[in-house]
Amino acid sequence: MSRLIHIAVKDVKTLLRDRAAFLIMLGMPLVLIFILGSALGGVGESENIDIPVAIVSQDNGSEGALFAKAIADVKELESVFNIDVRDDFDTVRSEVERGDLTAALVIPGGFSDALAAGDPVTLEVLQDPGSQLTAGLWAGVARAAAANLSAGQIVRLTVTNLLTEAGVPAGAQQPGGGSPEMTFDAVSVKTVEVEPEKQIALIDYYAAGQTGMFLLFGAMFGAFGFVRERREQTLARVLASPASKFDVVGGKSLGILTVGVAQFFVLFLGTTYLFGVDWGPTPGGIIIVGIAEAFAATGLAMTLSALAKSERAIGGIGPTVIMLFAALGGSMIPVDQMPAWMKPLQSISPVYWALDAFLGLMRGGAMSTVMVSVGALLGIGVVLFGFGLWRLSYE
Amino acid sequence: MSSIVQVTDLVKRFGDFTAVDGVSFSIEEGEVFGLLGPNGAGKTTTISMISCLLGPDGGNVVVNGHSVKTASTAVKRELGVVPQEVALYPTLSAAENLAFWGRMYGLSGTALKSAVADALVLAGLEDRSKERVEKYSGGMKRRINIAAGVLHKPRVLLMDEPTVGIDPQSRNHILETVKDLNASGMTVLYTSHYMEEVEFLCDRIAIMDHGKIIAVGTLNELRDVVGGMDVVSVSVSDVSDSTLSAVRVLAGVESADSTEGKLTVLTKSSGSILGGLVAALESEGAHVTSVTVEEPNLESVFLHLTGKSLRD
Numbered sequence: 001m002s003r004l005i006h007i008a009v010k011d012v013k014t015l016l017r018d019r020a021a022f023l024i025m026l027g028m029p030l031v032l033i034f035i036l037g038s039a040l041g042g043v044g045e046s047e048n049i050d051i052p053v054a055i056v057s058q059d060n061g062s063e064g065a066l067f068a069k070a071i072a073d074v075k076e077l078e079s080v081f082n083i084d085v086r087d088d089f090d091t092v093r094s095e096v097e098r099g100d101l102t103a104a105l106v107i108p109g110g111f112s113d114a115l116a117a118g119d120p121v122t123l124e125v126l127q128d129p130g131s132q133l134t135a136g137l138w139a140g141v142a143r144a145a146a147a148n149l150s151a152g153q154i155v156r157l158t159v160t161n162l163l164t165e166a167g168v169p170a171g172a173q174q175p176g177g178g179s180p181e182m183t184f185d186a187v188s189v190k191t192v193e194v195e196p197e198k199q200i201a202l203i204d205y206y207a208a209g210q211t212g213m214f215l216l217f218g219a220m221f222g223a224f225g226f227v228r229e230r231r232e233q234t235l236a237r238v239l240a241s242p243a244s245k246f247d248v249v250g251g252k253s254l255g256i257l258t259v260g261v262a263q264f265f266v267l268f269l270g271t272t273y274l275f276g277v278d279w280g281p282t283p284g285g286i287i288i289v290g291i292a293e294a295f296a297a298t299g300l301a302m303t304l305s306a307l308a309k310s311e312r313a314i315g316g317i318g319p320t321v322i323m324l325f326a327a328l329g330g331s332m333i334p335v336d337q338m339p340a341w342m343k344p345l346q347s348i349s350p351v352y353w354a355l356d357a358f359l360g361l362m363r364g365g366a367m368s369t370v371m372v373s374v375g376a377l378l379g380i381g382v383v384l385f386g387f388g389l390w391r392l393s394y395e
Numbered sequence: 396m397s398s399i400v401q402v403t404d405l406v407k408r409f410g411d412f413t414a415v416d417g418v419s420f421s422i423e424e425g426e427v428f429g430l431l432g433p434n435g436a437g438k439t440t441t442i443s444m445i446s447c448l449l450g451p452d453g454g455n456v457v458v459n460g461h462s463v464k465t466a467s468t469a470v471k472r473e474l475g476v477v478p479q480e481v482a483l484y485p486t487l488s489a490a491e492n493l494a495f496w497g498r499m500y501g502l503s504g505t506a507l508k509s510a511v512a513d514a515l516v517l518a519g520l521e522d523r524s525k526e527r528v529e530k531y532s533g534g535m536k537r538r539i540n541i542a543a544g545v546l547h548k549p550r551v552l553l554m555d556e557p558t559v560g561i562d563p564q565s566r567n568h569i570l571e572t573v574k575d576l577n578a579s580g581m582t583v584l585y586t587s588h589y590m591e592e593v594e595f596l597c598d599r600i601a602i603m604d605h606g607k608i609i610a611v612g613t614l615n616e617l618r619d620v621v622g623g624m625d626v627v628s629v630s631v632s633d634v635s636d637s638t639l640s641a642v643r644v645l646a647g648v649e650s651a652d653s654t655e656g657k658l659t660v661l662t663k664s665s666g667s668i669l670g671g672l673v674a675a676l677e678s679e680g681a682h683v684t685s686v687t688v689e690e691p692n693l694e695s696v697f698l699h700l701t702g703k704s705l706r707d
Contacts, residue, residue, distance in 0.1 A: 018486065
């Protein structure tokens with residue numbers, strides 16, 4: 001057993017002195033997380049989003065102003081939109097064209113008169129073509145408001161007609177003498193409070209995804225070490241000593257696992273303290289998932305060592321397999337954006353299970369919710385390790 | 396003396412190819428035993444089976460009473476191995492490498508420290524022990540390679556062509572080291588295709604070709620195989636097959652072969668064939684630059700037994 005430990009210690013020492021490996025295993029993921037997180041960080045942030053929009057009224061009557069105020073006062077919209085009520089149409093239009101405003105709802109001139117006469121009115125929404133998604137949200141708000149307003153109009157005109165037919169004088173029909181009050185409660189919607197799922201910022205997503213992927217690169221360097229030892233005859237020399245094959249395989253696997261776990265901790269702590277990545281309220285769970293993936297990576301290292309006859313072969317096979325796992329697993333594109341036919345393939349990827357578990361814990365899930373993923377990672381590790389051991393050549 | 400290594404009818408096949416074909420020899424405790432043969436003769440495969448890296452397809456190896464078939468770990472404890480390649484970790488220092496190999500043989504604590512220090516002295520690298528091996532010259536690597544094989548003080552040291560590809564100075568250092576190790580009581584099995592090394596070092600020699608032992612004995616016993624014969628070495632430009640055939644049919648020529656601009660002829664009467672030999676070569680268009688007549692050596696033994704040069 002002590003020989004096994006000595007082999008593991010030697011492997012860790014030699015890998016830590018390999019600058020190229022160090023750079024790829026730690027430097028690259030940190031840089032990629034930073035770049036991807038910074039470049040895409042504006043979308044998907046967990047905090048309230050703040051889309052700048054405007055309502056501009058060209059109406060000379062009171063209805064336009066009332067309508068604008070009714071929309072601007074809706075509390076539910078505050079967490080999404082920064083609504084500015086304006087009256088300078090030309091300036092608002094230029095701000096939308098420049099992209100300073102995402103969208104603007106335009107209330108046309110004669111709006112009050114048209115409402116009073118029961119004539120149709122067309123509201124206009126100016127949209128920034130570069131922000132179609134968020135501008136579309138604002139257009140939806142405008143449609144909802146218009147529908148509400150239309151319903152109010154229908155009610156008002158119906159009541160007016162009924163009263164007229166009943167012989168009630170026009171002056172007596174509206175005791176207040178003004179327009180009916182604008183409300184958004186013509187149709188009531190019952191809302192059921194649910195626990196909101198925590199949104200994950202993109203830098204958090206990519207921290208999990210890149211960690212999942214780059215842990216597999218640690219496996220590749222482990223396989224490099226195995227094949228290099230075979231070529232340089234150090235493996236044969238170890239086997240010519242009283243060390244057994246169990247010592248050799250166990251020691252090398254322990255070395256790869258140790259490096260993988262250490263790599264995970266560096267990425268976990270590095271992303272937390274350098275980039276403020278929020279790994280969720282269960283760090284213990286995150287660590288268990290990280291160790292489980294490092295185990296799967298150790299199995300992958302054993303399989304790569306068995307399949308590749310040379311370091312050059314590993315240089316070809318290793319990145320191909322890892323990138324495939326990473327792409328299937330969601331390291332590059334979120335898995336929910338992938339086509340349905342790809343979903344069954346995802347289960348072979350350790351990155352998929354690791355990312356699934358990381359994201360679950362980041363969203364506040366309990367450890368029990370990711371046990372399936374942890375089990376899958378351990379299972380993949382056992383299968384890859386077993387295959388590698390079966391096919392491994394020591395000469 | 397008693398046999399510490401007994402090799403009996405050893406066979407190793409790789410598919411249809413028989414690399415070692417019924418090899419038998421024994422090594423007495425305290426001797427330097429040479430295994431001489433050209434590249435591909437089966438020397439490394441034989442050593443691999445003795446060191447338990449390869450399992451034999453037939454026959455057996457017994458080291459100090461332990462069979463490689465039934466007690467490989469016990470066999471390994473008796474052995475030190477110096478492989479043909481420099482089998483060291485380049486990013487570790489010499490001291491770290493030696494410590495690792497010592498641990499593989501069960502050394503620890505002060506015994507390990509002492510063994511590493513002694514091995515560094517043996518290699519003459521105690522001043523550079525903390526440098527990474529990748530920064531060493533080829534000769535220095537070879538010396539550490541040997542030191543790693545002997546630091547646990549094995550009873551039997553297996554050395555597989557330890558001087559391949561190094562400078563003469565390092566080569567001499569290694570040969571002297573082997574002499575010193577043997578003088579300290581270590582039994583050595585030394586393989587080489589350099590007959591000069593084997594002649595210099597070995598008490599007994601087995602000549603191997605095509606997976607078989609074709610002769611075993613002391614240097615003098617082997618020379619007696621070609622007793623009464625001389626070796627005529629001719630430096631000559633380009634020896635074609637037809638030239639070689641012409642030489643072989645000359646009267647008095649027992650056998651002849653050529654390699655790397657050198658024609659080697661085995662004869663019982665060198666004085667009477669020289670004139671005819673040079674004339675035959677000239678008539679074939681070959682340009683003779685020198686002719687020497689030597690006492691029989693392992694080269695001539697090999698030529699006599701196989702009809703070809705050792706370096707073919």
